[in-house]
Amino acid sequence: MLVIGIAGGTGSGKTTVVKRIVELLPPGEVVVIPQDSYYRDNSHLPLEERQEINFDHPASIEFELLVKHVQALKEGRHIEQPIYSYLTCARAKESVRINPRHVVIVEGILILTHPELRDLMDVKVFVDADADDRLSRVIARDIVERGRSVNKVLERYERTVKPMHLQFIEPTKRYADIIVPQGGNNSVAINILTSIIEKTLRKHGLD
Secondary structure: OEEEEEEEOOOOOHHHHHHHHHHHOOOOOEEEEEHHHHEOOOOOOOHHHHOOOOOOOHHHEOHHHHHHHHHHHHOOOOEEEEEEEOOOOEEEEEEEEEOOOOEEEEEOOOHHHOHHHHHOOOEEEEEEOOHHHHHHHHHHHHHHHHOOOHHHHHHHHHHHHHHHHHHHHHHHHHHOOEEEEOHHHOHHHHHHHHHHHHHHHHHOOOO
């Protein structure tokens, strides 16, 4: 099994990079584990307090469970992946059964901040993008997908997203084996990354 970590700032284009890699690899060979599914369950807090949680701080992620799940997949066992809702800021009672595949992609802004999780990765990728481009994507996404107003998005960006990016996310670039500039628009970098994955799969007889 090949475990790939794809990190980068909020709105950097990680999801697009992951989508394009999956499209270029053989069907059924790849499973994607989003860091966002592992936000800690905050259902015990009032909704107003949940909406003020700093989702860009490593403490917001249940890394213990994420590490346990990646280890289980590497050992050939299935996992029950949590379902997290941005609207309620809580986990659903249901979960998603994920079976092991030849390629596991772990994707999220904070995945390279955790040493034990990094150690489970065979290839570490950092998707890089200009801060203004990331902000415009965050505004568009949070309005449509998370029901937030422009003012609320900008306030959150200044209060938590930007400082957390500088403190926790940007520094993890040094752990990356591959840096993808311009996010999902960089087809050359995506093709190179996909070729590396295919070569590794062939080397291990997994293609």
